[in-house]
Amino acid sequence: MRVLIAEDERVLADVVAVGLRKEAMAVDVVYDGDAALEPAMTNDYDVIGLSRCGITLDPARHEVFRDGWYVALSQKEFAVLEVLLRAEGAVVSAEDLLEKAWDENINYFTNSVRVTLGTLRKKLGDPPVIETVTGTGYRI
Numbered sequence: 001m002r003v004l005i006a007e008d009e010r011v012l013a014d015v016v017a018v019g020l021r022k023e024a025m026a027v028d029v030v031y032d033g034d035a036a037l038e039p040a041m042t043n044d045y046d047v048i049g050l051s052r053c054g055i056t057l058d059p060a061r062h063e064v065f066r067d068g069w070y071v072a073l074s075q076k077e078f079a080v081l082e083v084l085l086r087a088e089g090a091v092v093s094a095e096d097l098l099e100k101a102w103d104e105n106i107n108y109f110t111n112s113v114r115v116t117l118g119t120l121r122k123k124l125g126d127p128p129v130i131e132t133v134t135g136t137g138y139r140i
Contacts, residue, residue: 006036007051033088093137
């Protein structure tokens with residue numbers, strides 16, 4: 001299994017990498033989200049660990065964990081969470097979420113983003129991790 005760990009706390013990233021390597025996994029480590037973009041786009045990782053508010057997202061298995069606990073998400077909730085995590089703390093507009101997580105036939109005047117974010121917030125639990133940036137969008 002090939003894993004990419006993106007974590008800005010170097011000690012934590014290195015400890016996680018050592019543990020995964022002991023389990024015979026191939027592990028690449030980067031120390032910020034921007035540095036994760038290039039390897040994520042050029043390599044075929046089984047898992048990308050983006051260590052954000054205790055959330056682990058596994059795109060290959062379509063699984064999400066919060067603080068080690070499995071969180072069952074719909075496909076749309078998973079897609080929205082993935083877009084927000086990949087933004088690495090940057091604000092993502094509702095329009096960008098619609099473009100990246102919905103199909104091309106979506107009505108841009110729908111409240112689907114707001115509804116999906118509401119259920120996603122509930123499923124991820126406390127403390128809240130998705131912030132609404134008034135008039136701009138959302139971020140983790």
